[in-house]
Amino acid sequence: MKNLYLPFKVKIVKTETLSHNVKLFRLKKDKGKFSKDKNDLVFTPGQFVLISLFGYGESPFGPASSPYESSYIDVVIRGVGTLTEALHNLKQGDEIFMRGPYGNGFPLKFIEGKDMVLVTGGCGIPPIAALIEYVRANRNKFGGVYLIYGAKTPADLLMKDRLKKWEKDIKVLLTVDEPDKEWKGYVGMVTELIDDIKINAKNAVASMCGPGPMMGALEKILRPLGISDRRIFVSLERKMQCGIGKCQHCATGDKYVCQDGPVFYFDQIDKNWD
Numbered sequence: 001m002k003n004l005y006l007p008f009k010v011k012i013v014k015t016e017t018l019s020h021n022v023k024l025f026r027l028k029k030d031k032g033k034f035s036k037d038k039n040d041l042v043f044t045p046g047q048f049v050l051i052s053l054f055g056y057g058e059s060p061f062g063p064a065s066s067p068y069e070s071s072y073i074d075v076v077i078r079g080v081g082t083l084t085e086a087l088h089n090l091k092q093g094d095e096i097f098m099r100g101p102y103g104n105g106f107p108l109k110f111i112e113g114k115d116m117v118l119v120t121g122g123c124g125i126p127p128i129a130a131l132i133e134y135v136r137a138n139r140n141k142f143g144g145v146y147l148i149y150g151a152k153t154p155a156d157l158l159m160k161d162r163l164k165k166w167e168k169d170i171k172v173l174l175t176v177d178e179p180d181k182e183w184k185g186y187v188g189m190v191t192e193l194i195d196d197i198k199i200n201a202k203n204a205v206a207s208m209c210g211p212g213p214m215m216g217a218l219e220k221i222l223r224p225l226g227i228s229d230r231r232i233f234v235s236l237e238r239k240m241q242c243g244i245g246k247c248q249h250c251a252t253g254d255k256y257v258c259q260d261g262p263v264f265y266f267d268q269i270d271k272n273w274d
């Protein structure tokens, strides 16, 4: 039987610099493809994989590629510390270890047939990107889909090539705090985009992942839209160690992000965003 907790080797087949401190890594299995579940998915958008590099540790990352793609998994990694900075120094052809996918992911069956507001900021885009790929592959099963994505500057907006592709299938609303000369989009808080969102609140869901302060600000956009807490799904990022509910490093309130999450109902989480 396959041991879910056993790391396996993956090769970096592509790296791409997305911003001054964020890189995309395309990872392929040493032998064969990533296995799929009964729904034909390699992972559920919102789940995470644990990536390790000998001597630097192991950390969770949310796959950003299409969950239907089994020949590779893309991860988007912000360099913030020991492991992530060591990963940033790797190049095409280098090998690292992966285990997973773990965690619950977004509730795909529940969100089908509904309008959807996806909200993200900073480096919170990977799980939302995977969810958008899922929506695009099943476009007729969803109503109006809106992506609200905020960043500090235009240079901090990640995955720009994919944002362009997504515009064909969903409404993409971008905003930055500090525009440059070329920027023609919104400037300011994501909350200012509310007038552009046309949904049927009774049949709508919201999914979000992003930095703490932005998630707090989002209450201000989702409340006036009338989406109830049990229809708002938040993907939380917490410091993890074991990844399997044993070490308590990833606690939020009385829940563990690794075991009960990383996706929670809005009213389930401790709103201390720091």
Ligand SMILES: Cc1cc2nc3c(=O)[nH]c(=O)nc-3n(C[C@H](O)[C@H](O)[C@H](O)COP(=O)(O)OP(=O)(O)OC[C@H]3O[C@@H](n4cnc5c(N)ncnc54)[C@H](O)[C@@H]3O)c2cc1C
Residues within 6 Å of the ligand: 048, 057, 058, 059, 060, 061, 062, 063, 075, 076, 077, 078, 079, 080, 081, 082, 083, 084, 085, 123, 126, 127, 236, 237, 238, 239, 240, 257, 262
């Ligand atoms: C479910 C999940 C999915 C994630 N997905 C991604 C992703 O797709 N891309 C990505 O870049 N990051 C993601 N993260 C965060 C990522 O796991 C951390 O940035 C990583 O563990 C840092 O490891 P490090 O060894 O480089 O940092 P360390 O050297 O351990 O720490 C460096 C600094 O960052 C702080 N820190 C570390 N991890 C976190 C965290 N999770 N939350 C807040 N502060 C932290 C530390 O306290 C310290 O100040 C995810 C986290 C979770 C729980």
Ligand code: FES
Residues within 6 Å of the ligand: 239, 240, 241, 242, 243, 244, 245, 246, 247, 248, 249, 250, 251, 256, 257, 258, 259
């Ligand atoms: S990482 Fe150990 S309990 Fe969650």
